[in-house]
Amino acid sequence: MTAPYVLEGRGIGVRFGGVTALAGVDLGVRAGEVCGLIGPNGAGKTTLFDVLSGIRRPDAGRMLLDGADITRRSPVWRARHGMRRTFQRQQLFGRLSVAENLLVAQEWRGGGGGFAADLVGSPARRRRERERRERGERVLAACGIGALGASYAGGLPVGQARMAELARAIADPPRVLLLDEPASGLSGPEREQLSAVVRRLAGEEGCAVLLVEHDVAFVMDLCTRVVVLDLGAVLAEGPPAGIRADPRVREAYLGVS
Known part of the structure; x- marks a missing residue:
């Protein structure tokens, strides 16, 4: 029996004036799965990510999280319920250190315990801060940038900044992770590190991962399933080997008739 989708879009439609960006797109991702979203420029990939993450409300269709309708839920609500996203253009806090970026990502959730627990210097607050710092150190090490915690995020080269943004996205463990062009600007070893982190998130932590690349x-190497968008619609979907051999994909995306 096929597992249900953790995150699902049904009949997603988006228009910009007279231009149709998405036309009835159905897409979902399951726990423990790494799903790739590919397509030529202008296919609607980033628009779909904006809808999935709550930045843009669709003109048609519904968004579901664990089967519940979240179409009108804000990006903050979705983040509080385990959704994380990275962007094509890096969104790090440049004047903070890398470690501080990860602390910010964990701070919003809070630790409970009421006002007294949040007093500066209280034992509960010190314990939570220690746990967050330790979690941040582990995540940075897993992303191959453990030595960069004290470095200012704004001064990092592209590859290291990409890995720092990934680390921030997973500093508070996600249930759903949306990665927009995560391999852009990465060296060979950095790409291998990225693949290892994503596989561990899906395989060991059960995270549902959807990436545009x-x-x-x-x-094809990283994903277990691939969805192809073309002109705002799903052109093909399936395992990497089937997508690679699909003549429609070769013509529309790879430029091979």
Whole structure:
């Protein structure tokens, strides 16, 4: 029996004036799965990510999280319920250190215990801060940038900044992770590190991962399922081997008739 989707879009439609960006897109991702979303420029991938993460409300269709309708829920609500996202353009807090970026990502959730527990210097607050710092150190090490915790995020080269943004996205363990062009600007070893982290998130922590990436070889190697968008609609969906051999995909995406 196929597992249900953790995050699902049904009949998603988005228009910009007279232009149709998404036309009835159905897409979902399951716990423990790494799903790739590919397609030519202008296919609607980033628009779909904006809808999934709550930044843009669709003109048609519904968004479901664990089967519940979240179409009108805000990005903050979705983040509080375990959804995380990275962006094509890096969104790090440049004037903070890398470690501080991860602390910010964990701070919003709070630790409970009421006002007294949040007093500066209280034992409960010190314990939570220690736990967050330790979690941040482990995540940075897993992302291969454990030595960069004290470095200012704004001064990092592209590859390290990408890994720092990934680390921030998973500092508070996600249930759903949306990665927008995560391999862009990464070196070979950094791509291997990224793949290892994503596989561990899905395989060991049961995270549902959906990624947009132009590097087809990277997607085919990492993902267990691939969805192809073209002109705002799903052109094909299936395992990497089937997608690679699909003549429609070769023509629309790879430029091979």
